[in-house]
Amino acid sequence: MKRFCALLALGSLVSPVAAQDDVPPAPYAYRQLADPEQEARAQALMETLRCLKCQSQSIADSDAPMAGDMRHQVRTRIAAGEEPEAIRAWLVARYGDYVSYAPAMSETTWPLFAIPVFLALVAAAILWRRLRGSP
Structure with missing residues (x-):
């Protein structure tokens, strides 16, 4: 039952x-x-x-x-x-x-636009440091 x-x-x-x-x-x-x-x-x-x-x-x-x-x-x-x-x-x-x-772009979606730009800048900085340091 x-x-x-x-x-x-x-x-x-x-x-x-x-x-x-x-x-x-x-x-x-x-x-x-x-x-x-x-x-x-x-x-x-x-x-x-x-x-x-x-x-x-x-x-x-x-x-x-x-x-x-x-x-x-x-x-x-x-x-x-x-x-x-x-x-x-x-x-x-x-x-x-x-x-x-x-x-x-609003206060809830701005990270969707900002994070890729930030990651591209970090990748460019790492690449620049590596290429600058090699002879």
């Missing part, structure tokens, strides 16, 4: 997760905008936004349901006349800096 109750409790936790994939995709998840210029702007923006589920694909390339919802949001907002950078700012505010392949 205890095992049955444990399986029942586990099943009640799993079913909402499985139900999320049963929801039909948003209208603009897989359908392009009628205006080719708007679709080009939307596509350019979608290629610079990261799928939060896949993490290695842009939302333009991902088939994850969440990426489809994000594509729908981008296309809907582009069709409404919103600028791509305003849409990017809205998505970053909603999902964090990680959603953008081109993060803006």
Whole structure:
């Protein structure tokens, strides 16, 4: 009886997760905008936004349901006349800096820009000292 109750409790936790994939995709998840210029702007923006589920694909390339919802949001907002950078700012505010392949320099992302420069300077200093010391 205890095992049955444990399986029942586990099943009640799993079913909402499985139900999320049963929801039909948003209208603009897989359908392009009628205006080719708007679709080009939307596509350019979608290629610079990261799928939060896949993490290695842009939302333009991902088939994850969440990426489809994000594509729908981008296309809907582009069709409404919103600028791509305003849409990017809205998505970053909603999902964090990680959603953008081109993060803006801020107090949380400055180490991403500073550490490679620092490491390059250290490597150049080590190389310079080694080459200077040899005859």
